[in-house]
Amino acid sequence: MFHALVLFSVWHLIGVFGAETNEVQSVSVTEGNSFTLHNDVTEIHENDDLLWHFGAEQYIIAQINREVGIFNTYNGPDGRFRDRLKLNDKTGSLTITNITTEHAGLYELDISGLTLKSKTFNVSVYARLPVPVISSNSSQCSSSSSSSSYCSLLCSVVNVSHVTLSWYKGNSLLSSISVSDLSISLSLPLEVEYQDKNTYSCVLNNPIRNQTRHLDISQLCHTCAVHIYCCGFAEAVIRLAVSALVGVAIVAVLVYDIRSTRGGDKKQISYILS
Template sequence: MFFSFVLCCLCLSVYADTDAVKSVSVMEGDSVSLESNIPEIHQNYIIKWTFGHPENRIAQINKEAGIFETYNDVLDGRFRDRLKLDHQTGSLTITNTTGTDSGDYQITIIGGKKITYRFSVTVYAPLPVPIIIRDSSHCSSSSLSSSSSSSCSLLCSAVNVGHVTLSWYKGNSLLSSISVSDLSISLSLPLEVEHQDKNTYSCVINNPIRNQTTHLDFSQLCQPCAIRGCDSAEAVIRLVVTVLVGSAAAAAVAVLVYDIRIRKAELETIQTSHRPCTHCS
Protein backbone atom coordinates (compact mmCIF):
# COMPACT_ATOMS: atom_id res chain seq x y z
CA MET A 1 0.00 0.00 0.00
CA PHE A 2 2.81 2.35 0.94
CA PHE A 3 4.61 1.46 -2.30
CA SER A 4 1.52 2.34 -4.34
CA PHE A 5 1.20 5.71 -2.59
CA VAL A 6 4.87 6.52 -3.25
CA LEU A 7 4.47 5.46 -6.90
CA CYS A 8 1.42 7.67 -7.18
CA CYS A 9 3.32 10.71 -5.89
CA LEU A 10 6.22 9.97 -8.22
CA CYS A 11 3.85 9.80 -11.23
CA LEU A 12 2.37 13.18 -10.37
CA SER A 13 5.83 14.68 -9.94
CA VAL A 14 7.09 13.30 -13.25
CA TYR A 15 4.15 14.64 -15.27
CA ALA A 16 3.71 17.91 -13.41
CA ASP A 17 4.59 20.25 -16.29
CA THR A 18 1.79 22.63 -15.44
CA ASP A 19 3.06 25.57 -17.53
CA ALA A 20 2.99 23.73 -20.84
CA VAL A 21 -0.09 23.82 -23.08
CA LYS A 22 -0.48 20.81 -25.35
CA SER A 23 -1.90 21.56 -28.81
CA VAL A 24 -4.35 18.99 -30.14
CA SER A 25 -5.84 18.92 -33.66
CA VAL A 26 -8.84 16.94 -34.88
CA MET A 27 -11.05 16.83 -37.97
CA GLU A 28 -14.70 17.76 -37.50
CA GLY A 29 -16.76 14.65 -36.82
CA ASP A 30 -13.84 12.64 -35.43
CA SER A 31 -13.13 11.90 -31.78
CA VAL A 32 -10.30 13.38 -29.73
CA SER A 33 -8.85 12.11 -26.44
CA LEU A 34 -7.27 14.40 -23.85
CA GLU A 35 -4.86 12.37 -21.74
CA SER A 36 -4.67 12.74 -17.96
CA ASN A 37 -0.96 11.78 -17.91
CA ILE A 38 -1.49 9.32 -15.06
CA PRO A 39 -1.46 5.53 -15.50
CA GLU A 40 -4.17 4.86 -12.93
CA ILE A 41 -6.61 6.74 -10.71
CA HIS A 42 -5.90 6.05 -7.04
CA GLN A 43 -8.47 5.94 -4.30
CA ASN A 44 -7.80 9.45 -2.97
CA TYR A 45 -7.82 11.18 -6.37
CA ILE A 46 -10.25 13.94 -7.25
CA ILE A 47 -10.19 14.97 -10.93
CA LYS A 48 -11.96 17.88 -12.57
CA TRP A 49 -12.16 18.71 -16.31
CA THR A 50 -13.05 22.27 -17.39
CA PHE A 51 -13.49 24.10 -20.71
CA GLY A 52 -13.17 27.70 -21.82
CA HIS A 53 -12.71 31.06 -20.09
CA PRO A 54 -14.26 31.44 -17.61
CA GLU A 55 -13.86 27.77 -16.80
CA ASN A 56 -16.92 25.57 -17.14
CA ARG A 57 -16.82 22.21 -15.40
CA ILE A 58 -17.62 19.46 -17.91
CA ALA A 59 -16.55 16.29 -16.04
CA GLN A 60 -15.51 15.13 -12.59
CA ILE A 61 -14.11 12.03 -10.89
CA ASN A 62 -14.06 11.24 -7.16
CA LYS A 63 -13.05 7.61 -7.00
CA GLU A 64 -13.48 7.30 -3.26
CA ALA A 65 -17.09 8.53 -3.52
CA GLY A 66 -17.69 6.48 -6.69
CA ILE A 67 -18.33 9.56 -8.83
CA PHE A 68 -17.52 9.40 -12.56
CA GLU A 69 -19.70 12.09 -14.08
CA THR A 70 -19.95 14.24 -17.20
CA TYR A 71 -22.12 17.36 -17.30
CA ASN A 72 -24.49 17.66 -20.25
CA ASP A 73 -26.23 20.89 -19.23
CA VAL A 74 -23.25 23.25 -19.40
CA LEU A 75 -22.90 25.76 -22.25
CA ASP A 76 -26.47 25.13 -23.45
CA GLY A 77 -25.84 21.40 -23.77
CA ARG A 78 -22.96 21.81 -26.21
CA PHE A 79 -21.31 18.55 -25.13
CA ARG A 80 -24.49 16.55 -24.57
CA ASP A 81 -23.85 12.79 -24.85
CA ARG A 82 -20.41 13.39 -26.39
CA LEU A 83 -18.10 13.20 -23.35
CA LYS A 84 -16.57 9.90 -22.28
CA LEU A 85 -14.44 9.40 -19.15
CA ASP A 86 -11.83 6.68 -18.82
CA HIS A 87 -12.50 5.19 -15.38
CA GLN A 88 -8.95 3.88 -15.09
CA THR A 89 -6.85 6.89 -16.16
CA GLY A 90 -9.30 9.81 -15.99
CA SER A 91 -8.66 10.78 -19.61
CA LEU A 92 -11.49 12.56 -21.43
CA THR A 93 -12.72 11.73 -24.93
CA ILE A 94 -14.91 14.08 -27.00
CA THR A 95 -16.84 12.28 -29.73
CA ASN A 96 -18.35 13.65 -32.96
CA THR A 97 -16.43 16.91 -32.63
CA THR A 98 -17.73 20.21 -34.02
CA GLY A 99 -16.18 23.62 -34.59
CA THR A 100 -17.55 24.89 -31.27
CA ASP A 101 -15.41 22.31 -29.44
CA SER A 102 -12.28 24.30 -30.32
CA GLY A 103 -10.80 26.01 -27.29
CA ASP A 104 -8.91 25.52 -24.04
CA TYR A 105 -9.40 22.48 -21.82
CA GLN A 106 -7.94 21.89 -18.39
CA ILE A 107 -7.64 18.92 -16.06
CA THR A 108 -6.99 19.42 -12.35
CA ILE A 109 -5.82 16.39 -10.37
CA ILE A 110 -5.83 16.47 -6.57
CA GLY A 111 -4.07 13.51 -4.94
CA GLY A 112 -1.65 14.54 -2.21
CA LYS A 113 -0.84 17.63 -4.33
CA LYS A 114 -2.66 19.67 -6.95
CA ILE A 115 -1.60 19.22 -10.56
CA THR A 116 -3.04 21.00 -13.62
CA TYR A 117 -2.60 20.22 -17.33
CA ARG A 118 -3.85 22.39 -20.18
CA PHE A 119 -4.86 21.56 -23.75
CA SER A 120 -5.55 23.79 -26.74
CA VAL A 121 -7.92 21.95 -29.10
CA THR A 122 -8.51 22.97 -32.71
CA VAL A 123 -11.30 21.32 -34.70
CA TYR A 124 -10.80 21.61 -38.46
CA ALA A 125 -13.68 21.60 -40.94
CA PRO A 126 -13.62 19.03 -43.80
CA LEU A 127 -11.46 20.14 -46.70
CA PRO A 128 -13.07 20.84 -50.08
CA VAL A 129 -11.50 19.55 -53.26
CA PRO A 130 -9.67 22.45 -54.96
CA ILE A 131 -11.03 23.48 -58.37
CA ILE A 132 -8.79 24.36 -61.33
CA ILE A 133 -10.19 26.57 -64.08
CA ARG A 134 -8.68 28.38 -67.05
CA ASP A 135 -8.48 32.15 -66.84
CA SER A 136 -10.22 32.96 -70.13
CA SER A 137 -9.32 36.66 -69.89
CA HIS A 138 -5.82 35.65 -70.97
CA CYS A 139 -7.11 33.77 -74.02
CA SER A 140 -8.89 36.28 -76.24
CA SER A 141 -8.89 36.93 -79.96
CA SER A 142 -6.51 39.85 -79.45
CA SER A 143 -3.95 37.59 -77.80
CA LEU A 144 -3.99 34.82 -80.41
CA SER A 145 -1.26 36.50 -82.43
CA SER A 146 0.86 37.44 -79.41
CA SER A 147 3.36 35.40 -77.44
CA SER A 148 0.85 34.99 -74.60
CA SER A 149 -1.10 32.54 -76.77
CA SER A 150 1.62 29.95 -76.11
CA SER A 151 0.89 29.97 -72.38
CA CYS A 152 -2.02 28.74 -70.32
CA SER A 153 -3.24 30.88 -67.42
CA LEU A 154 -4.90 28.89 -64.65
CA LEU A 155 -6.62 29.61 -61.38
CA CYS A 156 -6.97 27.17 -58.48
CA SER A 157 -9.72 28.03 -55.98
CA ALA A 158 -11.32 26.79 -52.78
CA VAL A 159 -14.33 28.36 -51.09
CA ASN A 160 -15.46 28.67 -47.48
CA VAL A 161 -12.20 27.50 -45.95
CA GLY A 162 -10.21 28.49 -42.88
CA HIS A 163 -6.86 27.62 -41.33
CA VAL A 164 -5.61 26.15 -44.61
CA THR A 165 -2.83 26.54 -47.18
CA LEU A 166 -3.49 26.45 -50.93
CA SER A 167 -0.46 25.49 -53.07
CA TRP A 168 0.65 24.78 -56.63
CA TYR A 169 3.14 21.94 -57.17
CA LYS A 170 5.24 21.01 -60.17
CA GLY A 171 5.85 17.34 -59.54
CA ASN A 172 6.98 17.33 -55.91
CA SER A 173 8.35 20.87 -56.00
CA LEU A 174 6.39 23.71 -54.41
CA LEU A 175 5.81 26.59 -56.86
CA SER A 176 3.62 28.96 -54.84
CA SER A 177 1.25 28.97 -51.89
CA ILE A 178 -1.16 31.14 -49.93
CA SER A 179 -2.41 30.64 -46.37
CA VAL A 180 -5.38 31.89 -44.38
CA SER A 181 -6.14 31.68 -40.68
CA ASP A 182 -9.64 33.20 -40.76
CA LEU A 183 -12.82 31.21 -41.24
CA SER A 184 -15.10 31.01 -44.28
CA ILE A 185 -12.84 32.71 -46.80
CA SER A 186 -12.41 31.97 -50.49
CA LEU A 187 -8.87 31.42 -51.76
CA SER A 188 -7.50 31.62 -55.31
CA LEU A 189 -3.99 31.02 -56.59
CA PRO A 190 -2.89 31.68 -60.21
CA LEU A 191 -0.44 29.68 -62.32
CA GLU A 192 0.84 30.12 -65.86
CA VAL A 193 2.28 27.19 -67.84
CA GLU A 194 3.27 26.55 -71.45
CA HIS A 195 0.85 24.62 -73.67
CA GLN A 196 3.58 22.16 -74.60
CA ASP A 197 4.70 21.61 -70.98
CA LYS A 198 5.04 17.90 -70.20
CA ASN A 199 5.42 18.25 -66.43
CA THR A 200 2.85 17.20 -63.85
CA TYR A 201 1.09 20.00 -61.99
CA SER A 202 -1.27 19.76 -59.04
CA CYS A 203 -3.14 22.08 -56.70
CA VAL A 204 -3.20 21.07 -53.04
CA ILE A 205 -5.21 22.39 -50.10
CA ASN A 206 -4.12 21.27 -46.65
CA ASN A 207 -4.39 21.88 -42.92
CA PRO A 208 -2.25 20.31 -40.17
CA ILE A 209 -4.23 17.06 -40.42
CA ARG A 210 -5.25 16.35 -44.02
CA ASN A 211 -4.98 17.50 -47.61
CA GLN A 212 -6.96 17.41 -50.86
CA THR A 213 -5.32 17.35 -54.29
CA THR A 214 -6.50 18.14 -57.82
CA HIS A 215 -4.21 17.33 -60.75
CA LEU A 216 -4.05 19.57 -63.80
CA ASP A 217 -5.55 17.99 -66.93
CA PHE A 218 -3.76 19.63 -69.88
CA SER A 219 -6.09 18.05 -72.43
CA GLN A 220 -9.11 19.72 -70.86
CA LEU A 221 -7.77 23.10 -69.79
CA CYS A 222 -4.59 23.92 -71.68
CA GLN A 223 -5.26 23.51 -75.40
CA PRO A 224 -4.13 26.57 -77.40
CA CYS A 225 -6.86 29.17 -77.88
CA ALA A 226 -6.93 28.70 -81.66
CA ILE A 227 -7.49 24.96 -81.22
CA ARG A 228 -10.03 25.21 -78.45
CA GLY A 229 -11.90 28.05 -80.12
CA CYS A 230 -14.03 28.25 -77.03
CA ASP A 231 -13.18 31.81 -76.12
CA SER A 232 -13.71 33.10 -79.68
CA ALA A 233 -16.99 31.21 -79.91
CA GLU A 234 -18.07 32.57 -76.56
CA ALA A 235 -17.25 36.11 -77.69
CA VAL A 236 -19.25 35.69 -80.92
CA ILE A 237 -22.22 34.26 -79.04
CA ARG A 238 -22.15 37.11 -76.54
CA LEU A 239 -22.02 39.66 -79.42
CA VAL A 240 -24.95 38.05 -81.22
CA VAL A 241 -27.02 37.92 -78.02
CA THR A 242 -26.18 41.55 -77.30
CA VAL A 243 -27.23 42.61 -80.82
CA LEU A 244 -30.45 40.63 -80.63
CA VAL A 245 -31.32 41.95 -77.22
CA GLY A 246 -30.41 45.47 -78.31
CA SER A 247 -32.51 45.17 -81.47
CA ALA A 248 -35.49 43.87 -79.54
CA ALA A 249 -35.20 46.68 -77.04
CA ALA A 250 -34.90 49.29 -79.81
CA ALA A 251 -37.95 47.88 -81.57
CA ALA A 252 -39.95 47.95 -78.36
CA VAL A 253 -38.99 51.58 -77.72
CA ALA A 254 -39.93 52.55 -81.29
CA VAL A 255 -43.36 50.96 -80.94
CA LEU A 256 -43.88 52.69 -77.61
CA VAL A 257 -42.92 56.12 -79.01
CA TYR A 258 -45.20 55.61 -82.03
CA ASP A 259 -48.10 54.63 -79.76
CA ILE A 260 -47.58 57.70 -77.60
CA ARG A 261 -47.56 60.01 -80.65
CA ILE A 262 -50.79 58.49 -82.01
CA ARG A 263 -52.55 58.82 -78.67
CA LYS A 264 -51.39 62.42 -78.31
CA ALA A 265 -52.73 63.31 -81.78
CA GLU A 266 -56.08 61.67 -81.00
CA LEU A 267 -56.33 63.58 -77.73
CA GLU A 268 -55.64 66.90 -79.44
CA THR A 269 -58.32 66.12 -82.05
CA ILE A 270 -60.90 65.39 -79.36
CA GLN A 271 -60.05 68.53 -77.38
CA THR A 272 -60.33 70.68 -80.58
CA SER A 273 -63.75 69.25 -81.47
CA HIS A 274 -65.15 70.12 -78.03
CA ARG A 275 -63.68 73.62 -77.81
CA PRO A 276 -66.39 76.42 -77.56
CA CYS A 277 -66.95 78.40 -80.74
CA THR A 278 -66.14 82.10 -80.10
CA HIS A 279 -67.30 83.31 -83.55
CA CYS A 280 -70.79 81.76 -83.47
CA SER A 281 -73.80 84.23 -83.35
Protein backbone atom coordinates in the same frame (compact mmCIF):
# COMPACT_ATOMS: atom_id res chain seq x y z
CA MET B 1 -0.62 21.48 18.92
CA PHE B 2 2.50 23.21 17.72
CA HIS B 3 3.96 19.92 16.49
CA ALA B 4 0.71 19.12 14.62
CA LEU B 5 0.81 22.46 12.83
CA VAL B 6 4.43 21.91 11.88
CA LEU B 7 3.68 18.43 10.52
CA PHE B 8 0.67 19.76 8.57
CA SER B 9 2.78 22.55 7.08
CA VAL B 10 5.53 20.15 6.10
CA TRP B 11 3.00 17.75 4.48
CA HIS B 12 1.40 20.65 2.61
CA LEU B 13 4.75 21.87 1.28
CA ILE B 14 5.70 18.34 0.22
CA GLY B 15 2.37 18.00 -1.54
CA VAL B 16 2.70 21.31 -3.36
CA PHE B 17 6.27 20.87 -4.48
CA GLY B 18 5.69 17.19 -5.22
CA ALA B 19 2.92 17.94 -7.71
CA GLU B 20 3.68 17.55 -11.39
CA THR B 21 4.35 20.77 -13.23
CA ASN B 22 1.45 21.93 -15.38
CA GLU B 23 2.22 21.40 -19.04
CA VAL B 24 0.37 22.64 -22.10
CA GLN B 25 -0.08 20.15 -24.90
CA SER B 26 -1.33 21.27 -28.31
CA VAL B 27 -3.84 19.01 -30.04
CA SER B 28 -5.17 19.43 -33.60
CA VAL B 29 -8.34 17.63 -34.67
CA THR B 30 -10.46 17.52 -37.83
CA GLU B 31 -14.10 18.42 -37.39
CA GLY B 32 -16.36 15.38 -37.00
CA ASN B 33 -13.65 13.14 -35.56
CA SER B 34 -13.20 11.89 -31.99
CA PHE B 35 -10.11 12.33 -29.85
CA THR B 36 -8.94 11.52 -26.34
CA LEU B 37 -7.22 13.76 -23.80
CA HIS B 38 -4.97 11.33 -21.97
CA ASN B 39 -4.33 11.50 -18.25
CA ASP B 40 -1.07 9.54 -18.58
CA VAL B 41 -1.63 7.59 -15.35
CA THR B 42 -2.39 3.89 -15.14
CA GLU B 43 -5.02 4.19 -12.42
CA ILE B 44 -6.67 6.81 -10.21
CA HIS B 45 -6.26 6.27 -6.47
CA GLU B 46 -9.27 5.80 -4.21
CA ASN B 47 -8.81 9.18 -2.52
CA ASP B 48 -8.03 11.17 -5.68
CA ASP B 49 -10.43 13.84 -6.83
CA LEU B 50 -10.29 14.39 -10.60
CA LEU B 51 -11.78 17.41 -12.37
CA TRP B 52 -11.86 18.31 -16.07
CA HIS B 53 -12.37 22.04 -16.85
CA PHE B 54 -13.10 23.73 -20.17
CA GLY B 55 -12.54 27.28 -21.43
CA ALA B 56 -11.40 30.47 -19.77
CA GLU B 57 -14.39 30.24 -17.42
CA GLN B 58 -13.13 26.85 -16.16
CA TYR B 59 -16.48 25.11 -16.50
CA ILE B 60 -16.42 21.62 -14.96
CA ILE B 61 -17.25 19.07 -17.68
CA ALA B 62 -16.19 15.84 -15.93
CA GLN B 63 -15.45 14.62 -12.38
CA ILE B 64 -14.33 11.45 -10.63
CA ASN B 65 -14.21 10.90 -6.85
CA ARG B 66 -14.36 7.23 -5.94
CA GLU B 67 -14.42 7.88 -2.23
CA VAL B 68 -17.83 9.57 -2.43
CA GLY B 69 -18.99 7.69 -5.53
CA ILE B 70 -18.85 10.51 -8.09
CA PHE B 71 -18.35 9.59 -11.75
CA ASN B 72 -20.00 12.24 -13.92
CA THR B 73 -19.75 14.13 -17.19
CA TYR B 74 -21.56 17.43 -17.73
CA ASN B 75 -23.04 19.12 -20.79
CA GLY B 76 -21.58 22.56 -20.05
CA PRO B 77 -23.62 25.73 -19.46
CA ASP B 78 -24.70 25.95 -23.12
CA GLY B 79 -25.08 22.20 -23.69
CA ARG B 80 -22.30 21.96 -26.27
CA PHE B 81 -20.93 18.72 -24.74
CA ARG B 82 -24.26 16.89 -24.61
CA ASP B 83 -23.78 13.20 -25.52
CA ARG B 84 -20.18 13.86 -26.56
CA LEU B 85 -18.08 13.04 -23.46
CA LYS B 86 -16.75 9.63 -22.44
CA LEU B 87 -14.76 9.34 -19.21
CA ASN B 88 -12.41 6.45 -18.52
CA ASP B 89 -13.26 5.26 -15.00
CA LYS B 90 -9.77 3.83 -14.38
CA THR B 91 -7.41 6.46 -15.80
CA GLY B 92 -9.67 9.52 -15.96
CA SER B 93 -8.81 10.17 -19.64
CA LEU B 94 -11.52 12.14 -21.44
CA THR B 95 -12.79 11.38 -24.96
CA ILE B 96 -14.78 13.91 -27.00
CA THR B 97 -16.80 12.45 -29.90
CA ASN B 98 -18.02 14.12 -33.10
CA ILE B 99 -16.10 17.29 -32.31
CA THR B 100 -16.99 20.66 -33.87
CA THR B 101 -15.24 24.02 -33.94
CA GLU B 102 -17.20 25.13 -30.86
CA HIS B 103 -15.27 22.54 -28.85
CA ALA B 104 -11.92 24.17 -29.56
CA GLY B 105 -10.18 25.77 -26.61
CA LEU B 106 -8.38 24.99 -23.35
CA TYR B 107 -9.04 21.80 -21.40
CA GLU B 108 -7.50 21.52 -17.95
CA LEU B 109 -7.15 18.41 -15.83
CA ASP B 110 -6.69 18.77 -12.06
CA ILE B 111 -6.09 15.82 -9.75
CA SER B 112 -5.79 16.28 -5.98
CA GLY B 113 -5.33 13.72 -3.21
CA LEU B 114 -2.59 11.11 -3.18
CA THR B 115 -1.87 12.13 -6.77
CA LEU B 116 -1.24 15.82 -7.41
CA LYS B 117 -1.36 16.71 -11.07
CA SER B 118 -2.38 19.51 -13.38
CA LYS B 119 -2.33 19.34 -17.17
CA THR B 120 -3.64 21.67 -19.87
CA PHE B 121 -4.56 20.85 -23.47
CA ASN B 122 -4.93 23.53 -26.16
CA VAL B 123 -7.30 21.96 -28.70
CA SER B 124 -7.59 23.35 -32.24
CA VAL B 125 -10.43 22.07 -34.45
CA TYR B 126 -10.16 22.41 -38.23
CA ALA B 127 -13.00 22.04 -40.70
CA ARG B 128 -12.80 19.30 -43.31
CA LEU B 129 -10.98 20.44 -46.43
CA PRO B 130 -12.67 20.47 -49.85
CA VAL B 131 -10.79 19.33 -52.94
CA PRO B 132 -9.60 22.38 -54.95
CA VAL B 133 -11.25 23.06 -58.31
CA ILE B 134 -9.11 23.93 -61.35
CA SER B 135 -10.82 25.80 -64.16
CA SER B 136 -9.74 27.58 -67.33
CA ASN B 137 -10.22 31.32 -67.42
CA SER B 138 -12.13 33.13 -70.19
CA SER B 139 -10.07 33.90 -73.33
CA GLN B 140 -7.48 31.40 -72.26
CA CYS B 141 -5.19 31.35 -75.23
CA SER B 142 -2.82 34.16 -76.08
CA SER B 143 0.29 34.40 -78.23
CA SER B 144 3.59 35.54 -76.81
CA SER B 145 6.41 37.10 -78.77
CA SER B 146 7.74 33.61 -79.44
CA SER B 147 4.35 32.60 -80.88
CA SER B 148 3.86 29.92 -78.18
CA SER B 149 0.32 29.34 -76.95
CA TYR B 150 -0.44 29.98 -73.27
CA CYS B 151 -3.35 28.84 -71.13
CA SER B 152 -4.54 30.76 -68.04
CA LEU B 153 -5.86 28.61 -65.21
CA LEU B 154 -7.48 29.28 -61.84
CA CYS B 155 -7.46 27.04 -58.77
CA SER B 156 -10.17 27.91 -56.25
CA VAL B 157 -11.95 26.79 -53.05
CA VAL B 158 -14.91 28.19 -51.12
CA ASN B 159 -15.87 28.53 -47.45
CA VAL B 160 -12.46 27.80 -45.92
CA SER B 161 -10.44 29.24 -43.04
CA HIS B 162 -6.91 28.84 -41.67
CA VAL B 163 -5.67 27.28 -44.92
CA THR B 164 -3.03 27.77 -47.60
CA LEU B 165 -3.70 27.32 -51.33
CA SER B 166 -0.62 26.55 -53.47
CA TRP B 167 0.46 25.72 -57.02
CA TYR B 168 3.23 23.14 -57.45
CA LYS B 169 5.31 22.22 -60.49
CA GLY B 170 6.37 18.71 -59.63
CA ASN B 171 7.61 19.10 -56.05
CA SER B 172 8.58 22.76 -56.45
CA LEU B 173 6.34 25.47 -55.00
CA LEU B 174 5.36 28.07 -57.61
CA SER B 175 2.97 30.32 -55.65
CA SER B 176 0.70 30.29 -52.61
CA ILE B 177 -1.91 32.32 -50.76
CA SER B 178 -3.12 31.95 -47.15
CA VAL B 179 -6.23 32.97 -45.23
CA SER B 180 -6.89 33.02 -41.47
CA ASP B 181 -10.52 34.05 -41.14
CA LEU B 182 -13.41 32.46 -43.00
CA SER B 183 -13.13 33.20 -46.72
CA ILE B 184 -16.09 32.87 -49.07
CA SER B 185 -13.77 32.26 -52.00
CA LEU B 186 -10.02 31.75 -52.32
CA SER B 187 -8.32 31.46 -55.72
CA LEU B 188 -4.84 31.35 -57.24
CA PRO B 189 -4.00 31.83 -60.96
CA LEU B 190 -1.45 29.98 -63.09
CA GLU B 191 -0.34 30.37 -66.70
CA VAL B 192 1.19 27.43 -68.57
CA GLU B 193 2.20 26.69 -72.13
CA TYR B 194 -0.27 24.55 -74.00
CA GLN B 195 2.43 22.05 -74.97
CA ASP B 196 3.89 21.95 -71.44
CA LYS B 197 4.63 18.36 -70.38
CA ASN B 198 5.43 19.13 -66.73
CA THR B 199 3.27 17.92 -63.83
CA TYR B 200 1.26 20.61 -62.04
CA SER B 201 -0.95 20.32 -58.96
CA CYS B 202 -3.01 22.62 -56.76
CA VAL B 203 -2.84 21.87 -53.03
CA LEU B 204 -5.08 23.08 -50.20
CA ASN B 205 -3.71 22.44 -46.72
CA ASN B 206 -4.06 23.29 -43.05
CA PRO B 207 -1.77 22.21 -40.18
CA ILE B 208 -3.10 18.64 -40.07
CA ARG B 209 -4.02 17.58 -43.62
CA ASN B 210 -4.19 18.55 -47.31
CA GLN B 211 -6.26 18.05 -50.44
CA THR B 212 -4.67 17.91 -53.90
CA ARG B 213 -6.03 18.40 -57.42
CA HIS B 214 -3.73 17.45 -60.32
CA LEU B 215 -3.81 19.47 -63.53
CA ASP B 216 -4.69 17.89 -66.87
CA ILE B 217 -3.47 20.50 -69.37
CA SER B 218 -4.85 18.73 -72.43
CA GLN B 219 -8.33 18.62 -70.92
CA LEU B 220 -8.59 22.17 -69.57
CA CYS B 221 -6.65 24.06 -72.24
CA HIS B 222 -8.72 22.84 -75.20
CA THR B 223 -9.29 26.46 -76.30
CA CYS B 224 -5.63 26.62 -77.23
CA ALA B 225 -6.05 23.51 -79.34
CA VAL B 226 -9.02 25.11 -81.12
CA HIS B 227 -6.94 28.23 -81.72
CA ILE B 228 -4.13 26.21 -83.29
CA TYR B 229 -6.60 24.22 -85.38
CA CYS B 230 -8.24 27.39 -86.67
CA CYS B 231 -4.92 28.96 -87.61
CA GLY B 232 -3.80 25.79 -89.41
CA PHE B 233 -7.08 25.55 -91.33
CA ALA B 234 -6.89 29.16 -92.48
CA GLU B 235 -3.34 28.69 -93.65
CA ALA B 236 -4.36 25.55 -95.56
CA VAL B 237 -7.21 27.42 -97.30
CA ILE B 238 -4.85 30.20 -98.38
CA ARG B 239 -2.34 27.71 -99.73
CA LEU B 240 -5.08 25.87 -101.60
CA ALA B 241 -6.34 29.12 -103.18
CA VAL B 242 -2.83 30.10 -104.27
CA SER B 243 -2.25 26.64 -105.70
CA ALA B 244 -5.52 26.88 -107.64
CA LEU B 245 -4.57 30.27 -109.08
CA VAL B 246 -1.16 28.97 -110.09
CA GLY B 247 -2.82 25.94 -111.69
CA VAL B 248 -5.21 28.16 -113.66
CA ALA B 249 -2.30 30.31 -114.82
CA ILE B 250 -0.36 27.27 -115.98
CA VAL B 251 -3.36 25.92 -117.89
CA ALA B 252 -3.86 29.31 -119.55
CA VAL B 253 -0.22 29.42 -120.64
CA LEU B 254 -0.42 25.90 -122.03
CA VAL B 255 -3.61 26.69 -123.98
CA TYR B 256 -2.06 29.84 -125.37
CA ASP B 257 1.08 27.96 -126.36
CA ILE B 258 -0.92 25.21 -128.06
CA ARG B 259 -3.01 27.70 -130.01
CA SER B 260 0.09 29.61 -131.01
CA THR B 261 1.75 26.42 -132.24
CA ARG B 262 -1.31 25.40 -134.27
CA GLY B 263 -1.54 28.87 -135.81
CA GLY B 264 2.11 28.66 -136.94
CA ASP B 265 1.59 25.23 -138.46
CA LYS B 266 -1.40 26.43 -140.51
CA LYS B 267 0.58 29.33 -141.92
CA GLN B 268 3.44 27.01 -142.91
CA ILE B 269 1.11 24.58 -144.75
CA SER B 270 -0.54 27.43 -146.66
CA TYR B 271 2.86 28.69 -147.78
CA ILE B 272 3.92 25.23 -149.09
CA LEU B 273 0.68 24.74 -151.05
CA SER B 274 1.01 28.06 -152.69
